[in-house]
Amino acid sequence: MRLVENIIGAMRGKAGTPIPGGIKPPDYKQATLRSRLMPTPIPRELILPLIQHGSTRTKPLVKPGDKVLKYQTIACSEATGIVDLHAPTSGVIRAIENFAIPSPLNKESMCILLESDGFDAEIDHNAITDYCSLSYLELAKLIEEGAIFGLGGEGYLNRLKLSSGKAVKLLIINAAENEPYITADEALLREKAKLVVLGAKILQAACMAEHCVIAIDSNNTDAIEALEQTQLNCPIELIKVAPKYPTGSEKQLIQTITSKEVPSGKYPADIGILMHNVGTAYAAYQAVVEGKPCISRITTLAGPALQTPKNFETLIGTSVDYLLELCGLNQQDHTMTLMGGSLMGVKLARTDVPILKTTSCIIAASNAEFPPPALEQACIRCGFCADACPVSLLPQQLYLYAKCQYYSELISHGLNDCIECGACAYVCPSNIPLVQYYRASKEEIGNQLKNEMSSAQWKQRFQYHQYRAKKDKEASRESKKRGAVAKTDEAVQSAGSTVQNMLPTFSRESAKKEIAAAVDRVRKRKTRLIASSSDENTESSK
């Protein structure tokens, strides 16, 4: 089997097959790489959004004025695939209302405002030391109760990943964080490698994966050393991958490790692979062995505008402002705040927003390292972007088609396979914000699909309406015929006539509509045919 061969190859020290393209930006990790991982002091207020992921809200179990303890469930999931929300510390619920949430657009959402009392009193929780005796279902349940979801930044729900119902051959623990500035995973591995490995074992048991590997950047020496020192007698292999962005991206890492590709539109689980972040593994350890649900995460605070950038084990719901203050924010230099890395992160519209379970990094930017973008120039089709694209797309062609809104060409050039890693825009010598064009086009195509679906729905309704009218007409004709044959009583005739009175006007109207619609359709098709004939020709000749 090729998969196993590759794993064996990796064990022999090969760094896997590198992804096509990719970039090696300056990583700016030195500032935070060696700082000690420390818990933040408990902030006075915590803002806990009810929507943790996607668009489904959890239902609050508390009301303003309630006292809660640390780890207490304060909102529960109603839908599948949504995890509960737990109080990160003890205190009093002050409000359940709209607060600003991290977004580039000043968005607000329903949140629970928890005022801490400073005691950090915990609710009873049972630690399980003997997790090996548990069945995979029990483990999965414990992990789900731990309110964990993908802590790698994308926030895919754990349960969906864990119990997708397909046989898992390989579990990959992703420590290959090669986006600039982010050192959260490194810090975690350096200080808690043993627990991460235990968590990986638990995840492996929960999804019954045959193999488990930990993928890590080959230049991440401290973390590698820490992992190698955890001499656990478990079949978890360490795979060192080339530190090339975006190797740490899910599909790219799978390609690097196994030389397999996830088919377009499918999930890694479809080819028997599951991937979790090291943060998730650590959270799984906490949930299962210590019985603690996920209430904190490791977040990197980096950026040139901070005097003491470092990694924090920070409570979910801590305000970004609070963390920036802790690191000594230099107000004069500070130009903007990013959540996530510098290549895929989000520019925050405001900083009084909470840390989420997916917040791996906060960057306080200054003009020195983040100069305002230069003027957008013409695309000279140099192809640097195509060389950098890890998915082998042709960003220059996509840009061309996005600009003239040629959506069918965009799709055939693989717009939907774009992972928005930003490598193309990073290398573009003409400073074209390529990813911005792609996002806009994706949204526009999504809207068009939605419109098409709704029009298809209306078409279906209309056709059903026509069908029903025809049926009624036939029924009335039938009854009329029957009436003639039976030569019959008035009752039947009157009944028939009422039907007759009703139906013709009804069907005439629908017929008119139908004709109008048909004329319209033909006209549209004609213009479309004219417009697309040339394109069609080249397509078909192929």
Add this chain to the structure above:
Amino acid sequence: MTSSPQSSPFQHARHSTNNIMLMVVAACIPGISISTWYFGYGILVNVLLSIAFALSFEAAAVSLRERHIQAILADNSALVAAVLFGLAIPPGSPWWIPFLGMGFAILIAKHIYGGLGQNPFNPAMCGYLFLLLCFPLEMTSWHIPSDALSDVQEFAPISLSGLQQSLQLSFPFLNLSTFSSNELIDGLAMATPLIESKLAGTSKLLAAWQTDQSMFSRSSETAWELVNIGYFFGGCFLLLQRIISWHIPAAVIATVLTLSILFYSPGGYTIYGTPYLHLFGSATMIGAFFIATDPVSAATTSKGKLVYGMIIGLSIYSVRVWGNYLDSIAIAVLLGNFSAPLLDHFLRPRIYGHKKGVAGPAGKGSDGDLGMDS
């Protein structure tokens, strides 16, 4: 543009279009220097005149199109076109040759299509071919100042009189230097019958070595080989800087080499010439590294670039050997330009997670309808 980016990525690499264009010009410098050494100041005068005209035309076109003049002039694309054009026309051309050529290149071949990035054809080569068709005589006579090529004043440095003669040739109304047109040497290089001796002879460089002659001596006729070597190193510099990819130059050179090996008949004094001279005795190097690699009008996918280079190499060889024109870079590159969109359409790289380079329609919605409605 807004003052700060709206979405990721927030970091940017150091390359800029302005610098890329400047690097291309810088990479031409060895070739230009050697050309000037052998063919006199006429080369420099051509290049400088072309630059002046190109920038003026660019500024005029940009102001007509109501764009930001300084920002667009700063992209240096007109500069590159001017340098390549100036190197293509014969030294000693009168001033109106670069004027008309750059006018055609910048106004017609570039800005009529929408400026940088939009032109389907290489502007410099369009301008060159326009002139070649309209003024074949002027475009095929290489006037070289007499002392630049004289056996008497062997290894003479480029003299003041040479400069005077070059200026006189470029500006016939100046009366700087007095010489009758009969004295002018119609160069060693480009007139029709000479292509045969140029390509079919032996390597002058080798000859110079064998006879212990200085290869920089103007009587040694090593000019073309050294000029090509200059462009070759310039091209390698661009490759190392990753400004151009290896695909196009490699394909052009490999194709010309293969064809010239295939048709080479040693001993026979035919125009097929030796493979070495096909590469280094003509304009192949500047064509392969500098002209064919113009990214705007070239194919843009890796596979496309290889085929594009092969088409150009094939055309270079065919036109040179079986065609009527002297050297064929311009024609070959324009032929390649014609094929570029088609190559880009059909020769796409395979996308991650797909079997082919073409992604299927998204979801189950009919894909064909999407683009046409807007």
